[in-house]
Amino acid sequence: MPAVVLVGAQWGDEGKGKATDLLGDKVDYVVRYQGGNNAGHTVVIGDQSYALHLLPSGVLSEKVVPIIGNGVVIDPGALIGEIEGLQARGVSCEKLLISANAHLIMPHHKALDRVTERYLGKARIGTTGRGIGPAYGDKIARMGIRVQDLFDPGILQKKVEGALNEKNQVLTKVYNRRGIPQEQVVEEYLAYAERLRPYVADTSLVINKALDQDKVVLLEGAQGTLLDVDHGTYPFVTSSAPTSGGACAGSGVGPTRITKVIGILKAYTTRVGSGPFPTELEDEMGDWLRTTGHEYGVTTGRNRRCGWFDAVIGRYATRVNGVTDFFLTKLDVLSGLETIPVCVGYEIDGVRVDEIPMTQTEFHHATPIYEEFPGWQQDITGATTFEDLPANAQAYVRALEKMVGAPISAIGVGPGRHQTLSLRPLI
Ligand code: GDP
Ligand code: IMO
Numbered sequence: 001m002p003a004v005v006l007v008g009a010q011w012g013d014e015g016k017g018k019a020t021d022l023l024g025d026k027v028d029y030v031v032r033y034q035g036g037n038n039a040g041h042t043v044v045i046g047d048q049s050y051a052l053h054l055l056p057s058g059v060l061s062e063k064v065v066p067i068i069g070n071g072v073v074i075d076p077g078a079l080i081g082e083i084e085g086l087q088a089r090g091v092s093c094e095k096l097l098i099s100a101n102a103h104l105i106m107p108h109h110k111a112l113d114r115v116t117e118r119y120l121g122k123a124r125i126g127t128t129g130r131g132i133g134p135a136y137g138d139k140i141a142r143m144g145i146r147v148q149d150l151f152d153p154g155i156l157q158k159k160v161e162g163a164l165n166e167k168n169q170v171l172t173k174v175y176n177r178r179g180i181p182q183e184q185v186v187e188e189y190l191a192y193a194e195r196l197r198p199y200v201a202d203t204s205l206v207i208n209k210a211l212d213q214d215k216v217v218l219l220e221g222a223q224g225t226l227l228d229v230d231h232g233t234y235p236f237v238t239s240s241a242p243t244s245g246g247a248c249a250g251s252g253v254g255p256t257r258i259t260k261v262i263g264i265l266k267a268y269t270t271r272v273g274s275g276p277f278p279t280e281l282e283d284e285m286g287d288w289l290r291t292t293g294h295e296y297g298v299t300t301g302r303n304r305r306c307g308w309f310d311a312v313i314g315r316y317a318t319r320v321n322g323v324t325d326f327f328l329t330k331l332d333v334l335s336g337l338e339t340i341p342v343c344v345g346y347e348i349d350g351v352r353v354d355e356i357p358m359t360q361t362e363f364h365h366a367t368p369i370y371e372e373f374p375g376w377q378q379d380i381t382g383a384t385t386f387e388d389l390p391a392n393a394q395a396y397v398r399a400l401e402k403m404v405g406a407p408i409s410a411i412g413v414g415p416g417r418h419q420t421l422s423l424r425p426l427i
């Protein structure tokens with residue numbers, strides 16, 4: 001049976017958490033395949049709002065087995081804090097499984113993330129400061145420390161020592177910071193080992209067996225297509241592969257088992273951190289989108305940069321992810337506008353282009369070409385079917401669908417679980 005991938009189609013914060021939660025009653029397993037606690041996924045159930053960072057959004061559905069896959073980087077202290085926070089609110093995490101192959105975020109990763117950003121000055125990426133880049137860097141450099149290392153104190157001791165021998169030199173001699181005491185780190189991480197042991201498993205085996213038994217597995221991406229280290233706006237990206245290809249590597253599932261790729265697409269665009277953003281509005285209109293859409297970071301509390309919908313990016317997301325269905329979120333936020341501009345192409349150095357340009361330099365020069373769509377004045381947060389939407393809202397959705405080149409199968413008209421219009425089944 002199917003493995004279904006859910007992926008952010010823009011720069012993150014598209015509403016992936018809500019979409020995953022909504023699919024909770026149709027799926028048996030939800031697997032996070034990349035990223036770490038740089039993610040912030042808000043799920044609203046009734047009058048309760050949950051902010052998830054490392055735990056898959058499926059954790060809020062009772063029948064779902066939530067899995068943290070091998071492609072995720074785990075800050076164990078943050079994970080335990082999140083589990084305890086949910087337990088205190090009556091949410092059980094006892095079915096949670098964590099890959100033994102996932103890499104750990106260590107104290108030196110967080111220290112290096114902060115200090116390298118400071119050194120970059122104006123050229124900084126605007127990371128979340130959670131140690132994500134340095135942790136993935138060490139993974140690729142084959143210097144990482146994995147979840148399984150927590151259960152062999154001798155190995156843990158050796159690996160921490162090996163890592164800090166180098167990183168403390170960098171911290172003290174390059175960045176003029178204090179070194180991190182080895183013994184303290186080993187002690188801290190051995191204490192985490194005891195807490196995490198019950199959850200640790202060979203998750204690739206578990207997921208593949210589940211698929212053999214016709215279970216439905218949702219592979220949940222964090223961040224978004226344009227933050228992908230290969231396909232995003234490099235270097236202003238995260239250090240993993242949120243795009244659908246990353247779902248296989250980050251979970252241990254072969255591509256032949258994936259039957260659908262659901263792209264989560266916001267009805268306008270937002271971005272947190274630095275980097276190019278052609279449709280950004282640095283005026284009152286941008287402020288209006290931020291206030292109306294509550295566009296403030298779930299993880300860092302930063303203001304999200306806001307702008308109009310960019311169809312070039314939507315089309316690109318369809319292409320690099322092989323999107324089969326889109327979930328268009330936050331359509332309700334656009335209610336009340338006279339007209340709604342949509343970016344249909346770019347002008348780059350006097351030439352019109354319809355695709356993301358090949359080089360980053362060109363992308364930095366891209367100015368949007370807009371087409372105006374008539375707005376609607378009605379509040380649509382109570383709509384339950386597509387036909388309930390005002391004609392102009394329907395036309396806006398249909399126009400976006402045509403431009404991005406894949407069907408819009410669900411539409412969000414509010415943050416609540418049920419404020420969703422279904423056009424065709426997503427799973
Ligand atoms: P994620 O990182 O992709 O999971 O998205 P975030 O949770 O960071 O940001 C999306 C925000 O939009 C959250 O506060 C959601 O509760 C909210 N949201 C999701 N879908 C809708 C929608 O259709 N309408 C409105 N008004 N809010 C939504
Ligand atoms: P969700 O899953 C939006 C951004 C950061 C920064 C860049 C690199 O909630 O959509 P990192 O800490 O990953 O090294 O930062 O990526 N970023 C996100 N932006 N939503 C996210 O996650 C993000 N996770 C990272 O702001 O620009």
Ligand code: MG
Pocket residue numbers: 012013014039040041042298
């Ligand atoms: Mg988010």
